[in-house]
Amino acid sequence: MAAFAPEPVTAADVEGWTTALVHNAESMFAELARRQPQLPAVAQPAARVLLARQEEALAIMRGLLAGPVEVDKIRHHGDFHLGQILIAKDDVQIVDFEGEPERPVAERTRKAPSARDAAGLIRSLDYAAMSALQRCQEKSVEEPACLTEALDSWRDAATDAFLACMRETTAGTRLWPADPAAADRLLRFFIVEKAVYEVGYEFANRPDWVHVPLAGLARTLFPVVGAAP
Template identity: 40%
Template sequence: MSEAVTRSAHSVSTSPGLLASLDPLLREWLPRQRWFAGKGRPVTGFSLVAATELLPWNAKLGFLHLLVRAHQPLVPTQGAAAHPSDCYQLLIGVRETLPPRLAPALIGHPEEGPLAGRTVYEALHDPRPADVLLEALRARARVGELRFERDMRQEIRDDLVPRMVTAEQSNSSIVYGDTFILKLLRRVLPGTNPDLELPLALSREGCPRVPAPAGWMLADLAGDTYVLGVLQPFVQGATDGWDLVLRGLAKGEDFSGEARALGRATAEVHTALARALPTVTLGRGQMELLADGMIERLEAAVQAVPALRPYAPGLRSSFEALGELAAEGQTWTAQRIHGDLHLGQCLRSPAGDWSLIDFEGEPSKPLAERRMPQPAARDVAGMLRSFDYAAHSHPSVVPGWADACRAAYCSGYAEVSGRDPRTDPVLLRAYETDKAIYEVVYEARHRPDWLPVPMAAVRRLALSEGP
């Protein structure tokens, strides 16, 4: 990073016309991005949190890093996922004209302000801005409010060719030469982000199931630190668990051996997290609050999706049973967990090794909630739901396939942890029920054609005594 770039950072941050120059373009472009969390609500305005010039905007190729707050009306029925003003990380390229290869990245042509007459675009599609980010991480640069850090034990070469990963949803990623992958968080919050915190903790424990961070990108603003991105080793040739399962289902292949191995990998991660970070005991008060929260989510879901109403009493019974156990004096151990574990968060290498990725947790939840210790059964329930989801989403349902995978996963988990999750059926059923209810609401809002998948689980869980 050049000295000239560092000196110019402040002038961009204080340029009064910068945001006005981009405002009308961002109102059109931002809601179309898959990682934009405020879909369905109009953007009423923007405020600039920070702006940093990584390459001078008035040069042949400019590169601006922006943290922008998007203001939207709050719709109460959307619940905790809705926020009146989310802060987004934007990486803006600036050119006179775009070459044809960058046409899909176009944001627009500002008509006023300092960028008038130029072309702005999503910079991550462009190799040079992507190179700048890796250079900054290699050099542990500080540019304006941005701070780039790295693990000096890992070599970051300067000849790695970048490419943007197109199959993204809540964030964006760049792969560098099949050696590293840089995950850039799009909706950012102040505070410790578990997507960096937990992989660093697991690295210190020597856990091989999670790629150890090689670098990370931060912003220091008004006494708060924002985690903006994490660079990790890229598992070359790996397949995510969801794709692997669907391929196997299409061929009628048994997956129970892989499910058992994945259960062992999950338990290895949980065991390492319990060593690395504090655990707590949850007694009557905490568990009754947990069960009450599940009941509240059920009641809200029934209002949002009337198809749940006939099953509500049976679903509620699973949460009440958990509260009753707590009232009788049973306690549970809570620890740091993944928080949003499913097949899509698991990678299988060509050698057959499983890794867990994306420790961000549920993006709609506050960071403080995502960082709270929780029973490991929550992650297990997420994986059990994922096997069930895969089985019911495939055109040709294989009888008994999901049950075999679920049983193998729990057996594999027990081989490492020493405790089979099925020996605590009330807790496991409560978490799986809570997850299925969440899935029903999500599919009803976003993918109505998929609603029968979680509804099948709802019918089973409403009638069963265990998972």
């Protein structure tokens, strides 16, 4: 079926994804600036970094896919995260292929690189780590630095393991860029795209959780600085 057949990513695809990301990011920055005074303390470090470096962030977003994107686009899950994976005996089942609820239906059915789903799962690993940290904080006034470091290490190790499996599974296909640098740029683009979406979603539905995507977005855009609270 043509609706499910892989197709090469085109320059028009790249331009459309980049334009949409920058537009959504500009809206996110405006909302972040408006809400920053009311944000909880845990969200302030990332918020300050992002607002202070807004133009730099937008420039990074515009440039991530500036080089050739030699990969296929496919019908993908569209809202892939740990909550969509059910353990069934010694196997797993993936559910809910409806896509992100905040996006129009027509947009959810458009083809995209597998990196978009990979980015969704990677972002959910960050949420899992932060959820564990929050549960520990609810039981204790203090936040041991070693716990934060351990959860960060777990998130990074889980991400590395997942990406290693992705590379192994897609080897010899056009589902993942053969060039490591191109793969890193593509994945980073979609992680940023997902984090920008998450900030808007959390502002609209769970404001107390907005620190998670804010920190993830700052960390992805500015990895040397780091902005995890």
